[in-house]
Amino acid sequence: MEQDDFILVQKALQGDDDAFSLLFQRYHSFLYKYLLKLTLDEDLCSELCQEAMMKCYVNLSSYKNEAKFSTWMISIASRLYMDYLRKQKREKSSLQRIKQSLSHQLQWKAKYKGVEWSEMFSDFNELDSRFRIPVLLRHYYGYTYDEIAHMLNMRAGTVKSRVNKGVNILRKEWKE
Numbered sequence: 001m002e003q004d005d006f007i008l009v010q011k012a013l014q015g016d017d018d019a020f021s022l023l024f025q026r027y028h029s030f031l032y033k034y035l036l037k038l039t040l041d042e043d044l045c046s047e048l049c050q051e052a053m054m055k056c057y058v059n060l061s062s063y064k065n066e067a068k069f070s071t072w073m074i075s076i077a078s079r080l081y082m083d084y085l086r087k088q089k090r091e092k093s094s095l096q097r098i099k100q101s102l103s104h105q106l107q108w109k110a111k112y113k114g115v116e117w118s119e120m121f122s123d124f125n126e127l128d129s130r131f132r133i134p135v136l137l138r139h140y141y142g143y144t145y146d147e148i149a150h151m152l153n154m155r156a157g158t159v160k161s162r163v164n165k166g167v168n169i170l171r172k173e174w175k176e
Contacts (some may be wrong), residue, residue: 005069012060020057027070028053031077038081048084052077126173131166138163 005026011019031052035045055076056063063072127135133152137143138159145163149156 006065009060009063009065009069020060023069024053027073030070031073034074035077035081038078044084048077048080052080055080127166127169131162131169134159134162135166135170139167
């Protein structure tokens with residue numbers, strides 16, 4: 001089969017799109033299952049699988065038959081996933097810097113206008129929005145769990161658990 005793959009690669013390089021289609025059909029399921037196990041996310045898996053197959057097609061001339069075609073393909077898909085993770089980390093870091101900057105700006109503006117700014121609010125600002133929104137609505141604005149549940153389109157039990165978890169996270173931060 002490896003020799004057959006190499007022949008299909010050679011034909012594809014000579015412009016035979018049917019040859020690459022055969023490679024695609026042969027390995028798509030294998031690649032998809034690999035990426036699904038790696039990402040645990042069907043949408044991301046599909047996106048990476050499509051991108052990997054496109055990279056295989058575009059860079060087919062770099063395949064040298066030194067390893068199985070499937071190995072070469074998996075290495076491309078793995079690098080794409082690692083690039084995705086690095087991008088996610090950069091975006092998260094960038095978002096964190098923006099949030100800190102905005103928090104500092106709000107502190108400065110509050111101080112300038114004579115409004116007392118609590119460090120507790122800065123800690124509150126760091127809460128994940130899944131917890132921050134229900135905590136704010138419950139403890140600052142005084143809405144009931146049912147009202148919040150209606151606003152956020154979730155069950156009241158979910159709201160209660162998120163408020164509880166959010167408050168516990170804040171308590172832990174404030175103890176430290």
